[in-house]
Amino acid sequence: MSNIELKGLSEMPSSGLPPVHNWAPPFCGDMDMVIKSNGEWFHDGGKIKRPAMVTMFSRILWFENDEHFLVTPVEKVRIQVEDAPFLVANWQWIHTKHGRAIEFTTQTDDVLVLGIDCDLWMGTFKNEERPYISMRYGMKALVGRNVFYGMAESLERVETSKGRGMGIISAGKSYLLMQDE
Template identity: 45%
Template sequence: MGVCFVNNGSKPENIVANLQFLNKKKGLPPVHSWNPPFCGDIDMRISRDGRWHYNGSPIGRESMVKLFASVLRHDDDGHYYLVTPVEKVRIQVDDAPFVAVSAEARDGANGPEYLFTTNVGDEVVLSNEHNLKMIKSMKTGEFVPYIRVRDRLDALVNRNVFYQLVAEAVEARVTEGIELSIRSQGQNYSLGVVEGG
């Protein structure tokens, strides 16, 4: 049975201590195969700009943020958790847990493709597995771009990156106006429709 450190004043260091063995393994840990006890909430939050905070203060150590990001899980209940083999703690995420900070158009094995990089160093190629979607914001009513990083974890596409994609997009006339799209691995991905035109 797992030990719930969070009930005894858990700190990020406790989670790090439970994950020391990960430093010796390559790739992401198998968080979906771990089924530890739920140990409650921890005062950790990911803001909309992708910054991680603990007790209201930014976490400055990039290596710690990357470690936490590697054990982040988005469960069926809609909540985000940090999961180790011995405990599972809930954290708050303001929007998406990651931010796509760059997009590179390049020639891939299956033709032109876009390589996205997140603020924590994940690299994903825009594809069926890592699709781009435009979601309407409940606050502003505008459509906001996200790319799937892994499992149910998305990255908000940084505004500058989105403007880059728009500048490189192909235009096509549709009933509503002009649709902008980019192509990656043989698929077209819509960036939205400009009315009129």
């Protein structure tokens, strides 16, 4: 088991995302880190309790060939993700130049606007249908149950290339969540 050295991270900007997509360090092995399906992060069997630490790790998360890695300028270690590495914890309606839109905030303080920065779909995890949004580098975030229930109050009839039914319209884009039978 590898422990990631945090070398090179001191040069990271204090806000925003580091340029992980520009880094090509060698693979250094597996790390005993798991992101559980409920969004909790564990290292060496114990829950990481400091939100700032989870957020820092989330900023160096990379997705490649269906695997997740923590990447620094000098090393790359594989971690395990049970479902989605991010969890949408909050949402609100905002106004954009594209019209009314949903703004999502993840538990790691990523802010995305549905229809502009991300898309929404229903997927399956362990035979349970769950809502997800797209994230950076091909990753996804699970939309928390409380968020999804809050959004359900805004469902309206939509028609997309996938069919007709109930869904959400955000920034002028329609998202089908419950297809007509």
